[in-house]
Every structure is written in structure tokens, then in C-alpha cells.
């Protein structure tokens with residue numbers, strides 16, 4: 001696994017290696033020993049899988065407040081997505097800055113998103129699937145969201161916004177009441 005730092009502290013791209021032979025290929029998706037450099041003493045609590053049918057669909061921007069704040073490791077195992085992280089850690093020098101990366105079944109990399117960052121993605125090819133490794137349990141009480149269209153964040157979505165859930169459409173826009181996440 002090769003770790004690449006990004007413009008947001010604690011957000012990493014991890015390049016995964018494929019070992020190919022005449023039958024196809026073999027690849028390690030998760031290794032506690034290698035990922036300890038990023039994960040410290042965190043452990044994976046849940047692994048989730050999502051499928052999105054239509055290109056243009058957006059999910060996000062989602063995060064969990066403490067005590068259920070979580071690190072997420074995300075891979076695209078089918079299709080292609082534009083994956084976005086927004087730093088909402090109150091005291092971070094990159095507060096409200098976003099970072100985007102293409103994840104796809106061909107590129108074979110994952111993104112690591114630390115606690116205090118919101119996550120969303122836009123599907124760029126129909127029938128895309130993401131695999132998520134989470135260091136905390138899903139908690140609807142601690143879960144919150146930000147609007148994917150918030151001009152204060154100003155994410156440049158690569159293609160026209162298609163489907164979006166009712167819940168995601170109703171997420172807050174940032175205003176002076178928004179303090180971010182204090183970890």
C-alpha cells in the first residue's frame with residue numbers, strides 16, 4: 001500500500017497493488033499492520049457496501065459528531081465516482097476546504113477520511129459500488145449532513161447533478177451557527 005497525503009491534513013489516498021497472473025489478479029483491500037500508520041489504534045467496526053444505479057447521482061455530505069465520529073476508508077469496487085471530503089474540524093487550518101478524487105474499479109485506490117470531515121460523492125458511471133470500512137458504528141443520533149450545493153463550500157461536481165435523496169436535499173447550508181466538529 002502506498003500512502004499519498006492530500007491538501008487536507010489526515011486525508012490520504014492509498015494506492016492498492018494488484019498482483020496479476022494468467023488467471024486474473026489478487027489484491028489486499030485492508031491490512032491492519034500497514035494501515036496502522038494512518039489508523040493508529042482505531043479498529044474497523046463496520047463494513048458497508050452501496051450501489052448506485054444512475055450516473056450523476058450524488059450522496060452526501062455526511063458525517064457523525066462525537067462520540068460517534070469516525071474514520072472511513074472508501075474504495076470503489078465497480079464503476080467510477082468523484083469522491084469528496086470537506087474538512088469541518090473547527091480548529092483546522094483547512095476548515096470548509098474540500099478535496100476531490102476519482103475512485104474507480106480501474107484505478108484501484110482508496111481514500112481515508114478522518115473524524116471531523118464530511119463525505120460525499122457523485123457517480124460518474126452507472127452501476128457504481130462503494131465499499132466502506134468504518135471505525136465507528138452507524139448512529140442516526142450523531143449523524144448530520146451539509147448540502148452538496150452549499151456555495152460556501154463550492155464543490156465543483158464534474159457532471160450535472162442527477163438523483164439525490166430527499167434527506168440529502170434538505171441538509172443544512174453553512175451559516176454563522178455552524179461551528180463544525182470539535183474533536
Ligand SMILES: Cc1cn([C@H]2C[C@H](O)[C@@H](COP(=O)(O)OP(=O)(O)O[C@H]3O[C@@H](C)C(=O)[C@@H](O)[C@H]3O)O2)c(=O)[nH]c1=O
Nearest residue numbers: 048050059060061062063072119120121132138165167
Ligand atoms: C449509512 C447507513 C445507513 N443505513 C440505513 C439508513 C437508511 O435506511 C438506508 C440508506 O441510508 P442513507 O440514505 O444515509 O445512505 P447513503 O446516503 O448512501 O449514506 C452514505 O453516504 C455516504 C456519502 C457516506 O459517507 C456513508 O458513510 C453513508 O453516510 O440505510 C444503515 O442502516 N447503516 C448505515 O451505516
